[in-house]
Amino acid sequence: MYDAPSLGAQVEQQDIKISAKKVQVYYGDTHAIKDVDIEIESKTVTAFIGPSGCGKSTFLRCLNRMNDTIDICRVEGDIILDGEDIYDKKVDPVQLRAKVGMVFQKPNPFPKSIYDNIAYGPRIHGLAKSKADLDEIVEKSLRRGAIWNEVKDRLHAPGTGLSGGQQQRLCIARAIATEPEVLLMDEPCSALDPIATAQVEELIDELRNQYSVVIVTHSMQQAARVSQKTAFFHLGHLVEYGATGNIFTTPQDERTESYITGRIG
């Protein structure tokens, strides 16, 4: 017999991008996230899976402080991005969000032209010095969003006129136009058909070369297809976190196993 590499071994060890320690999230009196410790690696796709209401989206939204917009939401514990606590008083959430981009469940392009959708982020962050600069950023982002070829002839058509899958890729392109370091995706394919889903998944796989991608998904197959690391959340706890290959073949925790084999909702 030869020594076969274990399923988890194909993941190269990467630097830690985000490290969360003892994170607690409360919605009013509800304790939504309990004691979550996780280390998210750079240049890796990390998938959060778990049943509805398990807190995976909530935790994702903690990573770029989108939860700040909800008055009753309270976050405790440390979330360290590149050695800096993002919940520190000195951190401006707006600056953070430029660094940690987000793509949402429903494609939500602005009701503006495709060009303006992409250009918006760079404009408000002053990334472009001239119109030519901006044109370049737009083209580069659309190319990286794998949608350039489909829209290059109609950059000034409304972004809302695209198909669902194109809209979502437009949103991804918009998110990467501000040169983020981490890309958070909250069920990015739940509103898409299988072909569009495949295109987005292909895109996610390419994005892995430059970004740290965190994706929340309800589709375990999707998590299995796109991610290198998988975290399973259940009732606000991070139950299991490990290489995707291991999670999907030999999960260590019974709850994980029950969930991925379809024994609990």
Add this chain to the structure above:
Amino acid sequence: MNDNHIVSSFDRELEQIQAHIMKMGGLVEEAILDASKSLKNRDEELAEQVRNADKAIDALEELINDECIKLIALRSPAAVDLRVALSVMKISGNLERIGDYAKNMAKRTSVLVHMTPVEGARGALRRMAREVQLMLKDALDAYIQRDVELAHDILARDHDIDQMYNALFREFLTFMMEDPRYITPCMHLHFIAKNTERMGDHVTSIAEQVIYLVTGSMPDDIRPKDDHYKPELHIAD
């Protein structure tokens, strides 16, 4: 862990496949017993029966394979379910091979019936076949009960089979050196012994599948090797 899937038809399909494996296992056990019995009793009719029964085993293997493919395609099983599907496919393959060896034993029996009996060897072969059949039964029990300990026990017992084979090998060698007329029957008997030993290997493989199924990983040291095996006596598979 909750034993039942939310989709109950998934459970039914898994049970169906495993029922087929058990049925197949039963047929194979019977084939081993019958083949060794026909050898011992020089019962050509029984041997013929064993040869015919193999068709049913082959058909079951095909059925199980089809069911597994369908299960994987339609249900996208993960974790333990995936391991069930994979182990079932492998086990059915192993069982089919064991069935083939039993059939081969019966075929050789039909030839041996018309030759001078080799004293002593048939009893030892029967014991060996009996031992393999018991191991198979235990392996199937271990599978049904997801019993890792029993499976490890089977791995250990395969060593005994190897020993029995080595003993028989030396015995046949002696016979053949004593009297060249024994060469043909002894060659047949040797092949039977070798095949029985191979059956043991397949049973071991089944036991390994049980361990994989339960723990998610193959046993670390695959089968204890027989260090006393003399290199010159090692006959290639």
Add this chain to the structure above:
Amino acid sequence: MTDTSHSSAVPTSSLYAHDARTKKRNAAEARFKAYGMVAIAIGLIMLVTLMVTIFGKGLGAFQQTFITMNVELLESKLDKSGTRDLEKIKKVSTFGYAPIIKGAFQTTVDAEGIETALKTKDMAKLLSKSAASQLRDFVIENPDKIGTTVEFRFLANSRVDGYLKGRVTRDSIANDKNITSAQLDFVDQLRAAGVLFKTFNIDFIIGADASDQRPEAAGIGVAMMGSLFMMLVVLALALPIGVAASMYLEEFAPQNIWTDIIEVNISNLAAVPSIVFGILGLAVFINYMHLPQSAPLVGGLVLTLMTLPTIIISTRASLKSVPPSIRDAALGVGASKMQSVFHHVLPLAAPGILTGTIIGLAQALGETAPLLLIGMIGFIASNAPTSIGEGLLSPNSAMPAQIYEWAKRADPAFYERAWGGIIILLLFLVTMNTIAVILRRRFERRW
């Protein structure tokens, strides 16, 4: 393994035959539809009745009876010095013009060959009491015409006007000292000769109100200007204040007991009777702040207070209707809260905000009660304001108040003008609502 039989099974119940339950449900549904149609029919009948009444009674106000005469503007009477000095011409009062008009009337009657027993004095009574001032105004504007003969159109008396419109009949004048049957005969003769006729009257739309004695000269134009200036004040104050307030409440304010209280109070304010705002305006703006009485500025301030809750409520509703995904998207690319609101939410809410504002303005336009309290009512005979400052600060009336005022007066000729005013007011409201619809259509975008 699957044994699906394709033999068509005998249905347990036929789909062709309706069971009792289905019949009952269908009947209930049909009944409900019938109720709805009856309700709409009643509404339509009411509307048609209203429209027929308003237009039937009010359209007459847009027509007026005139008498055309050739008037010789005698230099000897109007400009004795012959210098055409405006100051001197102005010194000639309307009494000075009366003989000229009388003479002109007699000349015209003679020229047309009308035979009548009426004296010139009685003939002149057919003219409006403002006839002399009409002519005087003309002369002061055109002093060079003195000494020539001009064709001039005089307003006829409201009785004559009523006679032509059917309001005044020979029966109804039995006890009327202002007109006699003989005069009506003369009117018929004049009419036959083409000297007296009924035609479109622009002065009703652009003119000022007139005294009790001269309903034929009354117009709604100045009150319209008053309304317009009030609307300007309301728009300039209520829109920015309302939008700012609702944006803060909707997007920035924390959800706590204070914002809840404010919210409830805004909703309550929307339901406060307008007269209460009038009293408030009287107490605060006039008695305390000493702003001029009857001024459109004060009226506008009062109406602003009244319109604000409407604008705030509709603005908040349209801000709420902007999908949160747009806000998320903006925040997700690193926009600040304010950027997300101003760059994305506000443009999307704009059609709703504009619609709400216009509806609020329309409401304010039709409001009468608070204006009564701050004195924007009564006889305002001044001419149209010439500057914005004057428009805001000089006493004026407003369209609904003017209509109320006319409806109050004794002469039935004013009653007709009240209906006419209502038509104009309605046209204004319809125009504003049309603008609201067009704006909504125009700015509406899909997201």
